[in-house]
Amino acid sequence: MTTLIIMEEKETCPAQRLLKMLSGKWKAEIFRLAVESPLRFNNLLRQIQGSNKQSLATALKELEEEGLLEKITIKLKPLHIEYNLTDKGKALIPVFQQLEGLSQ
Amino acid sequence: MTTLIIMEEKETCPAQRLLKMLSGKWKAEIFRLAVESPLRFNNLLRQIQGSNKQSLATALKELEEEGLLEKITIKLKPLHIEYNLTDKGKALIPVFQQLEGLSQ
DNA sequence: TAGGGTAGTCAAAAAAATCTGACTTATTGT
DNA sequence: ACAATAAGTCAGATTTTTTTGACTACCCTA
Numbered sequence: 001m002t003t004l005i006i007m008e009e010k011e012t013c014p015a016q017r018l019l020k021m022l023s024g025k026w027k028a029e030i031f032r033l034a035v036e037s038p039l040r041f042n043n044l045l046r047q048i049q050g051s052n053k054q055s056l057a058t059a060l061k062e063l064e065e066e067g068l069l070e071k072i073t074i075k076l077k078p079l080h081i082e083y084n085l086t087d088k089g090k091a092l093i094p095v096f097q098q099l100e101g102l103s104q
Numbered sequence: 105m106t107t108l109i110i111m112e113e114k115e116t117c118p119a120q121r122l123l124k125m126l127s128g129k130w131k132a133e134i135f136r137l138a139v140e141s142p143l144r145f146n147n148l149l150r151q152i153q154g155s156n157k158q159s160l161a162t163a164l165k166e167l168e169e170e171g172l173l174e175k176i177t178i179k180l181k182p183l184h185i186e187y188n189l190t191d192k193g194k195a196l197i198p199v200f201q202q203l204e205g206l207s208q
Numbered sequence: 209t210a211g212g213g214t215a216g217t218c219a220a221a222a223a224a225a226t227c228t229g230a231c232t233t234a235t236t237g238t
Numbered sequence: 239a240c241a242a243t244a245a246g247t248c249a250g251a252t253t254t255t256t257t258t259g260a261c262t263a264c265c266c267t268a
Contacts, residue, residue: 012152015203016132023127025256028120041215048116052257057216079265080214091206098199099119129226145245156227161246183235185245 021066022092026051026059031085034069035093039083068092125170126196130155130163135189138173139197143187172196 022028029048033039044056060083063069068089072082085093126132133152137143148160164187167173172193176186 013133013136014207015136015200018203018207019123019126019132022123028123029117032117032119042213053216054218054258055256058256078214081216095199095202095206096119098202099122102195102199103118103122146243149245157246158228158248159226162226182244 018092018095021062021068024059024062026055027063028096030056030059030063031068031089031092031096034083034085034089035096039069040080063089122196122199125167125172128163128166130159131167132200134160134163134167135172135193135196135200138187138189138193139200143173144184167193 022031026048030039030044033044033047039060041056041060044060045051045053048056060069060071064071064083067086069083070086072084074080074082126135130152134143134148137148137151143164145160145164148164149155149157152160164173164175168175168187171190173187174190176188178184178186
């Protein structure tokens, strides 16, 4: 019998958790587009050049798990899925604005 | 003859650059400690449990290259090296505070 | 009913980040 | 003079992230 113990690294730095949420090659860009309007998968794939399905799917899933985006099924007309910023996600907008201000 | 072309990915998202600077397993913690007081290598190694020399050395080098930390040799008394936040680094303090505020 | 669009999943490969242990060089403290 | 401390470097191993390509399944339109 084998017992595998995986120790969850406990956070020492409070900002680290948030930073981790936004780390990853495509998340910032996804977030930025989400601020503008609801996202759709294949749309995103075309908008973010250089990206790929798998990575976007993973990033979207993580952003969703982290509670920054919510996935909703639009049951009307052309029946599709949308990703929207949650309130928690919207709370991060000022952080992005601040970062963008600094990057000048 | 072979020609190898490596294309630098150009940034689409302005915040991405800053976010990238602070991404990495130890950077947020290093930054947090740097806000408190000047850093010294072996000191840091003891303070940040679970870290290792190589990773800290790399992180410090990157933070330095990014212009967030500056490395100075204290030529007095016990002759050692210190890492301090630069003005650019200090400019990021509000971002961290904001993130810490959100993480409650 | 065939083709195209939407929204993915899966396994495997490749690339990037992180960790380990051994080694270095210079400076101190005893 | 000797050992300890400081501040690393280096190569190789391991882990994590990101990418690729193939494959689903469900609409929708002509």
